[in-house]
Amino acid sequence: MGGIARRVGLLGGTFDPPHLGHLWLAETAQEQLGLTEVVFLPVGEPPHKHGRSVTHASHRLHMLELTLQDTLFAINLLDAHRPPPHTTVTLLPLLKAMQPDAAFWWLIGADSLRDLPTWHEPQAIITQCRLGVLPRPGVEIDWEELETAVPGINAAVDWLSGPTLSLSSTVLRQWIRAGHSVERFVGTAVACYIQQHTLYTHG
Numbered sequence: 001m002g003g004i005a006r007r008v009g010l011l012g013g014t015f016d017p018p019h020l021g022h023l024w025l026a027e028t029a030q031e032q033l034g035l036t037e038v039v040f041l042p043v044g045e046p047p048h049k050h051g052r053s054v055t056h057a058s059h060r061l062h063m064l065e066l067t068l069q070d071t072l073f074a075i076n077l078l079d080a081h082r083p084p085p086h087t088t089v090t091l092l093p094l095l096k097a098m099q100p101d102a103a104f105w106w107l108i109g110a111d112s113l114r115d116l117p118t119w120h121e122p123q124a125i126i127t128q129c130r131l132g133v134l135p136r137p138g139v140e141i142d143w144e145e146l147e148t149a150v151p152g153i154n155a156a157v158d159w160l161s162g163p164t165l166s167l168s169s170t171v172l173r174q175w176i177r178a179g180h181s182v183e184r185f186v187g188t189a190v191a192c193y194i195q196q197h198t199l200y201t202h203g
Contacts, residue, residue, distance in 0.1 A: 005101050005102060005103045006036045006037070006099060006101055006102040006103070007033065007034055007035045007036045007102070007103050007105070008035065008036060008037055008038075008039060008099065008102045008103070008104050008105070009026065009029045009030060009033065009035040009037070009038040009039065009104075009105045009107050009132060010038075010039055010041055010095065010104055010105065010106050010107060010129070011025065011026055011029075011038060011039070011040050011041065011107045012040075012041040012042075012043060012079065012088060012091070012106070013040075013041075013042065013043065014042070014043055014054060014060065014169065015040070015042050015060050015063065015064045015067075015169070016054055016055045016060050016169050016173070017055075017060070017063050017169055017172060017173075017182075017186055017190060017194060017199070017200070018060075018063050018064045018067040018169075018186065018190065019067075019167055019169060019172055019182075019185050019186045019190075020165075020167065020185055020186065020187070021109075021165045021167035021168070021185075022040075022067070023067065023068075023071070023073075024134075024163075024165060025107055025108075025109065025134050025160075026038045026040070026071075026073055026107065028134060028160045028161075028162050029105065029107045029132045029134070029160055032160050032161065032162075033105055033132055033158060033160075035105065037072075037073075037074060038073045038074070038107070039073070039074045039075070039076045040064060040068065040073060040074065040075050040076070041075075041076050041078065041079045041080075041091070042057070042060055042061055042064055042075070042077070042079065042080050043079050043080065043086045044057055044079060044080045044081065044082070044084065044086055055199060055200075057080055059193075059197060059199060061075075061077070061080060062193065063186075063190050063193055063194070066187070066189040066190050066193060067186070067187060067189075067190055069189070076095075078091070078094060078095070078098075079091050082094075085120075087119070087120040087121075088106065088119060088120070088125055089119075089120055089121040089122075089124045089125050089128075090120075092104065092106075092125065092128040092129060093128070096128065103130075104128065104129035104130070105129060105130045105131065105132040105158065106125070106129045106130070106131050106132070107131075107132045107133075107134075108131060108132070108133055108134075109133070109134050109135075109136045109139070110133055110134065110135045110136040110139040110141060111136050111139045112133075113131065113133050113141060113146075113157065114139060114140075114141055114142075114146070116146070116149075116150055116153065117146070117149035117150055122149075122150045122153075123150055123151065123152070126150065126152055126153060126156040130156055130157070130158055131153075131156055131157045131158065132158050132160055133157050133158070133159055133160060134160045134162075134164065135159070135160075135161075135164045136164055136165075136166065137164050137165075137166045138166070167185060172185055172186065172200075173200045176194065176199070176200040176201065177200060177201060177202070182194070
């Protein structure tokens with residue numbers, strides 16, 4: 001029995017901490033791409049974070065739950081619980097097996113698109129999903145270089161439009177270590193959780 005495929009947005013990441021920029025990407029993509037749902041996929045051991053300690057997954061998952069508690073977005077813990085290495089190219093087939101009728105969009109910022117050649121098997125990624133990309137302030141894409149590194153990438157991208165944010169988890173961690181409040185960027189519940197558990201105050 002035929003039907004229109006579900007259109008699913010996938011937003012993977014460390015979420016260390018999750019912030020309003022993540023919500024903005026999810027909301028923008030859902031509206032502009034006509035997504036049936038957006039699923040957040042927190043990673044257990046992120047492959048791109050070598051050289052710095054990552055907050056324990058239990059804290060990151062709890063903060064993500066607080067961030068999404070008043071939204072209709074879902075959390076899938078598949079990537080958090082599976083054995084490493086946690087790469088996008090190996091995660092996508094697992095998600096496809098769970099939703100064989102779904103069409104997937106991997107949701108990223110322009111900085112991640114620029115860095116896509118450094119991902120594991122980027123060519124295989126764009127054969128399994130499209131990319132929903134939100135521009136980031138100050139990020140320029142060298143399309144010739146990117147297309148050479150990942151042939152077909154240009155045709156795989158759906159650009160999102162709207163206000164752009166330079167907000168990042170890295171900047172928020174630095175802001176917290178400097179003694180500042182991040183409540184307006186992460187919401188009251190997450191800000192309280194960070195304070196209660198003294199996260200990001202060292203390192």
